[in-house]
Amino acid sequence: MSxxxxxxxxxxxxxxRPLAAETVWAVAAQLREAVARRESPWAIDPKDLVAAATRLEVNRHRVDVHWDFAHAVHDEDRQPVLGICETDPTAPGIALVSINTALLANRPDLMLSTVAHELGHVVFDVPAATRQPARRYRSVSAGPHSFDGATVREERRANEFMGALLVPPVPLHLRLVAHARAERLRMVHAPHHGRVGCRVLARDTAPEAVGGVISALAGDFGVSDRFIAVRLQRYRLIEGGRL
Structure with a gap:
């Protein structure tokens, strides 16, 4: 079933077409609804994500995703990368996604985010990749690589999709409120992209308290502290946050 x-x-x-962040979040929400969450109401297991994303219908076009976790993955310069999404014009409608398990074996959070990032390329880049071979990869470090403007946009879009797929705005906001209340932290009214009617964390919250809440949220969603910090900013869930 697709x-x-x-x-x-x-x-x-x-x-x-040029997509606002909120539109990318909505697409991620469509996919998240199809992913089983057997062990946690918040976190996604990479295996469940892969199982849900083997056959997609993107804008009424079928995309079959072939996953490979068994081989090392490199970029054009033979440098190791975390994951790669490839297409071949002789096999339209097929996305070949390879994940560098050897680099990710001891980082379950990075494994999960890499799978989700490459799925972002599958969803947004594969349907249009019909004329020539294409490769989109998630690098170990951005340092050695230089990207053209189009590729930078694609990478940012894949990252935005990844972020909203693994840590959506409303569930994150609900967990933030729960942790803030448990710690008796001050919440205030401010514009945000989370749960309608809920307050956000006050900007004058002590840094150590913010760090504690971020770590708790990272545990809830199975991602890194840095991942949560970025999503809190993107959804404006701490007073004064901005897009």
């Missing part, structure tokens, strides 16, 4: 996803696109090329 998962159906949709977003504004050019019908002639299947390429995404």
């Amino acid at each position: 998962v159906s996803l949709s977003y504004p696109h050019d019908p002639s090329s299947n390429a995404p």
Whole structure:
């Protein structure tokens, strides 16, 4: 059974139109609904994510995703990368996704985020990749690589999709409120992208208290502290946060 996803696109090329962050979040929410969460109401297991994303229907076009966790993965310069999404014009509608398990064996949070990042490329880049081979990878470090403008946009979009898929705004906000109340931290009214009617964490909260809440949230969602910090900022869940 395939998962159906949709977003504004050019019908002639299947390429995404310029998408606001909220639109990317909505696409991630479509996929998240199809992922089983057997052990946690908040965190996603990479195996469950892969199981849900083997056959997709993106803007009414079928995409079959072939996953490989058994081989080392390199970029064009033979440098190791965390994951890669490839397409071949001789096999339209197929995405070949390889995850560098050897680099990720002791980092379950990084394994999860890499799978989700590459899925972002599958969802937004594969439907339009019909004319020539294409490769999109998640590097170990951004330092050695230089990207053109289009690739930078694709990478940012894949990261935004990854973030909203693993840590959506409303569930994150609900858990933030729960932890803040448990610690008796001050919450205030401010604009945000989370649960309607809920307050956000006050900007004058002590840094050590913020750090404690971030660590608790990271445990809830199975990601790193840094991952949570970025999502809190993106959703404006700490007073004064901005997009």
